[in-house]
Amino acid sequence: MNYHYTYFLILAASLAGPLLLSFDKKVAFYKKWKYLFPAMLLPALFFLVWDEFKTKAGVWSFSDDYITGIKLSSLPLEEVLFFFVVPYCCVFIYECIVCYFPSVKQKNRGRPVLMMMGVLFLIAATLTYGKAYTFYTSLFNALFIAALFLFQKWFRGFNATAFLISYLVVVIPFLIVNGLLTGIPVVLYNDTENLGFRIFSFLPWPLNNIPVEDIFYGMLLILMNVALFERLRTKAA
Numbered sequence: 629m630n631y632h633y634t635y636f637l638i639l640a641a642s643l644a645g646p647l648l649l650s651f652d653k654k655v656a657f658y659k660k661w662k663y664l665f666p667a668m669l670l671p672a673l674f675f676l677v678w679d680e681f682k683t684k685a686g687v688w689s690f691s692d693d694y695i696t697g698i699k700l701s702s703l704p705l706e707e708v709l710f711f712f713v714v715p716y717c718c719v720f721i722y723e724c725i726v727c728y729f730p731s732v733k734q735k736n737r738g739r740p741v742l743m744m745m746g747v748l749f750l751i752a753a754t755l756t757y758g759k760a761y762t763f764y765t766s767l768f769n770a771l772f773i774a775a776l777f778l779f780q781k782w783f784r785g786f787n788a789t790a791f792l793i794s795y796l797v798v799v800i801p802f803l804i805v806n807g808l809l810t811g812i813p814v815v816l817y818n819d820t821e822n823l824g825f826r827i828f829s830f831l832p833w834p835l836n837n838i839p840v841e842d843i844f845y846g847m848l849l850i851l852m853n854v855a856l857f858e859r860l861r862t863k864a865a
Contacts, residue, residue: 634694635706635814639713642805646720655727657720660857663864664719667856672711675849678764679703679711687760687821694814714846715853718802722794722854738789746773749844761822765841769848776855785862786855794854795847802846803827807835810842 650657682688683702690704698705726733749770756762776783809815811834827843828835 631694632696634812635690635704635809636696636709638805638808638814639706639709642717642801643713646717650720655720655724657723660723660861663857663860664716667719667853667860668712668715670856671715671849671852674852675711676703676708678768679707682760682764685760686818688818689816691812691814691816694812711849714802714805715849718798718850719853719857721798721801722791722850725794725797726790732790732793733787735789738787738792741792742773742788743777746770746777749773756823759821759823761817761839761841761845765845765848769844769851772848772852772855783855783859785858787858791851791854795850798850799843799846802850803835803838803843806838806842806846810837810839811835813837 646657649655650661680702683690690707695704695706700708746769749766753763753766753770756766776786776788807828810817817839822839822841825840826836827838827840830836
């Protein structure tokens, strides 16, 4: 059996539902593509550069058995698509929550929580220097959260409460996809560059091989996309 389309099929299956439901009358997500697609570009570029450097440095790698073999520099084509497919799906879920529960945007309880998370990320970065995945994931989260608070006027459309609530929902499908990628495994990690702690080590395959850093790597990816999506939407209003 040919397994070389495994990564691609995981992405296609992930995208199918959100893409089809983008035409739901209440959410009408397709009408927001004009804000979403430009918003996705900068985070994708940032993560692709980061991914390229860390792949070359051996922080993580990709199994040739589960990818098509088409590469852009060191990165499989599927990995490039990951930084567009996953944000699309996650921002779609975020927008569904905002549309069906608009009151989440009227609350500010998430601001101190996000601020505290930024402080904890900074502390984590100082304690994990030398473990590239943990250190940079913590540092970049801390820096971007700081930017959200320092440049509040620029990010005026962003609501911390709405983001945090939506991420609690988003993280479930995100971890399922990540579980498949790390459990098969499509993606392999060098544990000398992370804490070596697997979030759900007590669960059966494929969820038992996800590094704890993946939760916060995903958080940064979605946080950047949501913040820029809201920035562009607010600017156009």
